[in-house]
Amino acid sequence: xxxxxxxxxxxxxxxxxxxxxxxxxxGDRWTLLILRAALYGVRRFDDFQSELGxxxxxxxxxxxxxxxxxxxxxxxxxxxxxxxxxxYVLSPMGLSLRPILIGLTQxxxxxxxxxxxxxxxxxxxGSKSAIRAxxxxxxxxxxxxxxxxxxxxx
Amino acid sequence: xxxxxxxxxxxxxxxxxxxxxxxxxxGDRWTLLILRAALYGVRRFDDFQSELGxxxxxxxxxxxxxxxxxxxxxxxxxxxxxxxxxxYVLSPMGLSLRPILIGLTQxxxxxxxxxxxxxxxxxxxGSKSAIRAxxxxxxxxxxxxxxxxxxxxx
DNA sequence: CGTCTGGATTTCAAATGCGAACCCATTCAG
DNA sequence: CTGAATGGGTTCGCATTTGAAATCCAGACG
Numbered sequence: 001x002x003x004x005x006x007x008x009x010x011x012x013x014x015x016x017x018x019x020x021x022x023x024x025x026x027g028d029r030w031t032l033l034i035l036r037a038a039l040y041g042v043r044r045f046d047d048f049q050s051e052l053g054x055x056x057x058x059x060x061x062x063x064x065x066x067x068x069x070x071x072x073x074x075x076x077x078x079x080x081x082x083x084x085x086x087x088y089v090l091s092p093m094g095l096s097l098r099p100i101l102i103g104l105t106q107x108x109x110x111x112x113x114x115x116x117x118x119x120x121x122x123x124x125x126g127s128k129s130a131i132r133a134x135x136x137x138x139x140x141x142x143x144x145x146x147x148x149x150x151x152x153x154x
Numbered sequence: 155x156x157x158x159x160x161x162x163x164x165x166x167x168x169x170x171x172x173x174x175x176x177x178x179x180x181g182d183r184w185t186l187l188i189l190r191a192a193l194y195g196v197r198r199f200d201d202f203q204s205e206l207g208x209x210x211x212x213x214x215x216x217x218x219x220x221x222x223x224x225x226x227x228x229x230x231x232x233x234x235x236x237x238x239x240x241x242y243v244l245s246p247m248g249l250s251l252r253p254i255l256i257g258l259t260q261x262x263x264x265x266x267x268x269x270x271x272x273x274x275x276x277x278x279x280g281s282k283s284a285i286r287a288x289x290x291x292x293x294x295x296x297x298x299x300x301x302x303x304x305x306x307x308x
Numbered sequence: 309c310g311t312c313t314g315g316a317t318t319t320c321a322a323a324t325g326c327g328a329a330c331c332c333a334t335t336c337a338g
Numbered sequence: 339c340t341g342a343a344t345g346g347g348t349t350c351g352c353a354t355t356t357g358a359a360a361t362c363c364a365g366a367c368g
Contacts, residue, residue: 004244007195009205012273018262019190019255025266026258029181036173041161045315051163055357060316070265083365085314090158093265098299099287100261101173103254104180108172111224111247112179117307119166124291125301133253134290135276138283142294145252147279153271199346209326214347237334239345 003146011152025069026097030054030062035090038072039098043087063088071097103133157300165306179223180251184208184216189244192226193252197241217242225251257287 014020026032030052037051049059066072071094076084102122109118121130135143168174180186184206191205203213220226225248232238256276263272275284289297 004193004195006197008198008201010191010194010196012194014187014205016273017190017259018267018272019259020187020262021266022258022262023183023186023190027181027183027186029177032177032181033168033174036171036177037164039158040164040166041158042164043160044162046313047162049315051168055359056316057318057358058356081366083314096264097261098302099289100254100257102289102302103257103287104176105171105173107251107254108174108176110250112175113172118172119170119307121305121307122289123303123305124297125303127291129292131289131291131297131302133257134288134294135253135256135285136288136290136296137278137281137285140288140296142290142296143278143285145250148252148256148285149277149279151275151277153273153275200344203346209328210347211327211349212325235335236344 011150025071028062030058031066032101034059034062034066035071035094035097036101038088038090038094039101043077043089044085045088048088066094070094099133106132165304179225182216184212185220186255188213188216188220189225189248189251190255192242192244192248193255197231197243198239199242202242220248224248253287260287 010017026035033052033054034048037048042048042051045059045063048063049056052059063072063074067074067088070091072088073091074086074088077087078084105118105120109121123129124131135145135148137143164171180189187206187208188202191202196202196205199213199217202217203210206213217226217228221228221242224245226242227245228240228242230238231241259272259274263275277283278285289299289302291297
């Protein structure tokens, strides 16, 4: 039961599509795992490395791309008595991916979690009930998925 | 100005984390591009291929994984006078990724679109004003990003 | 001075990727 | 019946990317 009508082609060419561009930037296993860690507060090369267990070459390359693309900012930190080291923190551009990664977490909870209680959930400050990713109209009221309509420019 | 406190490690081990599991399933350039096309209504092997321009071997493999993982359903279609062919349609599991891909589209519009009008946008049925990805509480009221608090199980 | 430590680059085998050509079953045209 | 066309793949080499380990490098410290 698919509401999506058959198409031979997407209505938007991949080279104009910002979704395709976004996939180019973040659509990679390691890149997404790096962003996941960054959103949890990881900032340092070796911390990323021991968290991800990925080759240092790969990590080094991905961090560089993420900095080039503007998702991470490279800056120095200095613990007293140690030499200055770079750390990688999320820029506003990177931070604004949070809703998407939280949405993906909840998708994983729903479909891959095997019925177990999710290890992490999200609430509104001061409240105990969970929040979830959704769509809202201009006044901030929820729009159900089946109410969403794509509109092509033209 | 990062509100995220420094962490040496994510609070949730990757092998328990449903975000990490989700990334394992969809965190791949081609996989995401396939899902993008599928959400636009593409269903057939050659249509995917000519849209993505990816090697047929890769496409064949990714479609197989997506079917195995439950995001796509393989079924037959038959145009009159032609022989039966398989087509790949989104399952409910795959369809429920829509909000995430739309969110990613809007992220791309905001950060990668170079100020141009996005080629595609989304509205609520019957309305003309755009909708956006956000968080809502249990009653469907928007929660601002700075109000979000993670809660660990345990 | 020599050592330690966090951050990276070099090296090289193994895996994955790519592109092109090929295969297979069916349907249609002559 | 023969032969081309069509949609959906697989096979085959080669190029790139990965992975794991070893190495390098700069500054603090004893």
